[in-house]
Amino acid sequence: MHLSAGDLLRAERKSGSSQGDMIERYISEGRIVPVAVTVSLIKAAMEKSGATRFLVDGFPRNQDNLQGWQDTMSELADVEFVLFYDTDDETRLGRLLKRAETSGRSDDKKDVILKRFK
DSSP: OEEEHHHHHHHHHHTTOHHHHHHHHHHHTTOOOOHHHHHHHHHHHHHHHOOSOOEEETOOOSHHHHHHHHHHHTTTOOOOOOOOOOOOHHHHHHHHHHHHHHHOOTTOSHHHHHHHHO
16 A cells, blocks of 8 residues: 655644644745654554555655654564665756646645755
8 A cells, every 4th residue: 555654744733732823834945854754644544444554655764764663563563675776966956846836736836845955
């Protein structure tokens, strides 16, 4: 089953919860949402799905994310492999700006994208 960390964060953001408001602030500022929040959303989606195999898209994004995953999920999920695509900033920026033409995402703006790269 495919789980997109970004989709889970955007869904929570749209829920109107206080956690959703916090997620909105982080995303609109180009910051990474606290790992505990992201991991809890992924974990809840995994439990709700009833599936036993997952492709988690867009997570982890940094070492802190990885550590948070290991702290929370190491007893619950076996990670079989990780795919990491390494591209230069120019390529990533071009792809994200192209996506911005149709995505409607508030974080698909050049200044926010460049903050996410850092």
